[in-house]
Amino acid sequence: MDQLSKLKCQACDASAKLLSQDEIESLLSQVQGWEIIVDSGIKKLKCDFATKNYVKSVAFTNVIAEMAETINHHPQIILEYASVTVIWWSHNIKGLHKNDFIMAAKTSELF
Amino acid sequence: MDQLSKLKCQACDASAKLLSQDEIESLLSQVQGWEIIVDSGIKKLKCDFATKNYVKSVAFTNVIAEMAETINHHPQIILEYASVTVIWWSHNIKGLHKNDFIMAAKTSELF
Numbered sequence: 001m002d003q004l005s006k007l008k009c010q011a012c013d014a015s016a017k018l019l020s021q022d023e024i025e026s027l028l029s030q031v032q033g034w035e036i037i038v039d040s041g042i043k044k045l046k047c048d049f050a051t052k053n054y055v056k057s058v059a060f061t062n063v064i065a066e067m068a069e070t071i072n073h074h075p076q077i078i079l080e081y082a083s084v085t086v087i088w089w090s091h092n093i094k095g096l097h098k099n100d101f102i103m104a105a106k107t108s109e110l111f
Numbered sequence: 112m113d114q115l116s117k118l119k120c121q122a123c124d125a126s127a128k129l130l131s132q133d134e135i136e137s138l139l140s141q142v143q144g145w146e147i148i149v150d151s152g153i154k155k156l157k158c159d160f161a162t163k164n165y166v167k168s169v170a171f172t173n174v175i176a177e178m179a180e181t182i183n184h185h186p187q188i189i190l191e192y193a194s195v196t197v198i199w200w201s202h203n204i205k206g207l208h209k210n211d212f213i214m215a216a217k218t219s220e221l222f
Contacts, residue, residue: 054185058176061190065169074165077190079172081202091192 004030005105007098009071018095027101034104036096037087043096044089045104049111051082060084063110073103115141116216118209120182129206138212145215147207148198154207155200156215160222162193171195174221184214 004027019027024043028036034047051057061079064086068074078085086107088100115138130138135154139147145158162168172190175197179185189196197218199211 054176054180058173058180061172061176062169065165065190069165069169074192079176079188079190081185 004102005109007102007105009073009099009102009106011072012090012092012097012099014092016090016093016097018093019097023098024096027098031101031104031108033108042089042094044087045096045100046085046087047104047108049084049086051084054081057082057084060111064107067106067110068103071103073099075103075107115213116220118213118216120184120210120213120217122183123201123203123208123210125203127201127204127208129204130208134209135207138209142212142215142219144219153200153205155198156207156211157196157198158215158219160195160197162195165192168192168195171222175218178217178221179214182214184210186214186218 024036028034031045034045037044037046049060051060057079061077061084064075064077076087078087088103089095090097090100135147139145142156145156148155148157160171162171168190172188172195175186175188175195187198189198199214200206201208201211
């Protein structure tokens with residue numbers, strides 16, 4: 001996971017290529033705890049992070065949000081009392097790009 | 112909605128009574144934009160708030176979270192690029208209490 005988290009998330013537009021299933025499986029093995037979900041036909045990368053309480057959940061949400069804004073790639077974040085669920089995908093290409101795995105690795109590192 | 116938002120959310124335990132369907136319908140008419148959803152058999156109160164961008168979504172999330180922590184009643188918040196979805200229910204009684212409608216009204220007032 002360390003290597004992936006060190007890479008840069010590159011801006012991509014609608015012409016960027018979706019990852020193949022083989023590429024997804026290879027990258028998924030590098031981001032422990034993350035899983036692929038399919039939401040309205042769109043593959044996304046999801047992880048639940050257990051926290052101790054709401055204050056910790058809010059703090060972690062803000063750390064992720066700050067990174068997201070800096071890099072200009074934004075996840076869905078589900079904030080709950082003792083968990084934060086983070087879902088990455090590339091809106092432009094309606095699916096998964098290597099960027100999403102880089103951001104997942106960075107998110108795990110922030111936790 | 113004004114009146115409901117002025118009420119206090121009272122701490123309730125597992126012995127508190129779930130609202131009846133009639134009570135739910137009466138309270139729902141007082142919180143514009145909110146809808147009832149059923150998630151794993153649990154009735155919840157949900158509203159999507161459209162925002163201008165991620166920074167605005169994060170800011171609104173923090174305002175709700177601060178209120179939630181002060182009152183010690185905590186919603187699920189789904190933070191996205193241009194929306195914040197807020198879902199209230201009473202964990203203790205696995206459903207809806209008047210508190211949830213009070214918090215919904217307060218949330219709308221904060222927006």
